[in-house]
Amino acid sequence: MERVQVEEKGHILVVDISQEMTMEVVDDLKKDFEDFFSRSWQGLALDLSGGCFMDSAGIGFVTALNNRCLQEGRTFCLLNPSEQVIKTLKLGNLWDLFQAHQSLYEISRLYPAE
Numbered sequence: 001m002e003r004v005q006v007e008e009k010g011h012i013l014v015v016d017i018s019q020e021m022t023m024e025v026v027d028d029l030k031k032d033f034e035d036f037f038s039r040s041w042q043g044l045a046l047d048l049s050g051g052c053f054m055d056s057a058g059i060g061f062v063t064a065l066n067n068r069c070l071q072e073g074r075t076f077c078l079l080n081p082s083e084q085v086i087k088t089l090k091l092g093n094l095w096d097l098f099q100a101h102q103s104l105y106e107i108s109r110l111y112p113a114e
Helices: 023-037 056-071 083-091 104-110
Strands: 004-009 012-017 043-047 075-079
Touching (some): 004 023, 012 023, 012 104, 023 056, 043 056, 056 083
Parallel strands (some): 012 043, 043 075
Antiparallel strands (some): 004 012
16 A cells, blocks of 8 residues: 655645554655655645544654754645644644645645745
8 A cells, every 4th residue: 555645746745645644654654755855845745634543653753744844944734634633733732833724726825936
């Protein structure tokens, strides 16, 4: 089963994670994202619209992606996060750390190519 689907939309890398983000899969996701960070892009949009369940490892992974993007001067956002994702991040008092957008069009308007 494919863990992620990746699409480059101009300067934005859109990564759709179609499975649960749990301790069992986070190590493999980390390897995938190391490859993604070697690419040239300005913004990372993590599509979590599929209802993606996250345990503490998944929450830590998403938080680490956000921090890495900030450190590298790139933008990071959640794309159309499901209600379950929003609820999980709010329960952990982490929701306010993230930018969230409902569509790729919205993201491309907010983060235009430089």
